Amino acid sequence: MSAIDPAISASAVDDGIQYVTVTVGEQLFGIPIDRVRDVFVVGGLTPVPLAPPEIRGLVNLRGRVVTAVCMRRRLGLPAREEGAGGTVMAVGLEQGDESFGLIVDGVGEVLRVPAETREPRPPHLGGRWASLASHIHRLDDRLLVVLDVDAVLAFDGEGGAS
Numbered sequence: 001m002s003a004i005d006p007a008i009s010a011s012a013v014d015d016g017i018q019y020v021t022v023t024v025g026e027q028l029f030g031i032p033i034d035r036v037r038d039v040f041v042v043g044g045l046t047p048v049p050l051a052p053p054e055i056r057g058l059v060n061l062r063g064r065v066v067t068a069v070c071m072r073r074r075l076g077l078p079a080r081e082e083g084a085g086g087t088v089m090a091v092g093l094e095q096g097d098e099s100f101g102l103i104v105d106g107v108g109e110v111l112r113v114p115a116e117t118r119e120p121r122p123p124h125l126g127g128r129w130a131s132l133a134s135h136i137h138r139l140d141d142r143l144l145v146v147l148d149v150d151a152v153l154a155f156d157g158e159g160g161a162s
Contacts, residue, residue, distance in 0.1 A: 017115055017137075019146065021108035022091060024071045029104075030111065030137070030146045031091055037099070038092040039107050042068060052155065056103060059090075066092065066099040074152060076128045080105070095153045102152065113137045113144065 019030030045057035090101035134148040
């Protein structure tokens with residue numbers, strides 16, 4: 001999957017809300033489809049000196065400079081094991097004039113969920129997770145934590161996570 005079909009660009013439709021699903025660790029996350037530009041394989045990371053640990057580096061993606069953000073680090077999870085192998089996937093997002101790629105453990109599908117399954121963030125979510133989640137959806141077999149893209153990409157003027 002290299003790009004999201006523009007014909008499915010509205011995040012809310014009559015029979016549900018659409019999210020691009022990703023996994024980080026064992027958790028299923030949703031990213032509102034209207035925020036997703038593309039899904040890509042990460043290659044050729046260029047490190048950024050003095051960047052916060054969440055910033056894995058820069059990627060040249062079809063002529064665009066994309067800042068690669070590690071969602072494991074952003075969520076306070078242990079880093080992926082070195083030599084774990086496999087393809088490194090990212091979800092491309094835009095914020096202002098900048099391009100970002102959220103590095104995730106896996107990319108799922110475009111999922112349409114009924115609006116009535118939406119619930120506020122649970123009060124027991126950890127501080128960092130709660131600050132990055134906008135709400136959740138109850139699915140049949142698990143919870144879908146919806147990421148607040150603006151919060152995930154919020155870095156203060158010193159380059160650190162705000």
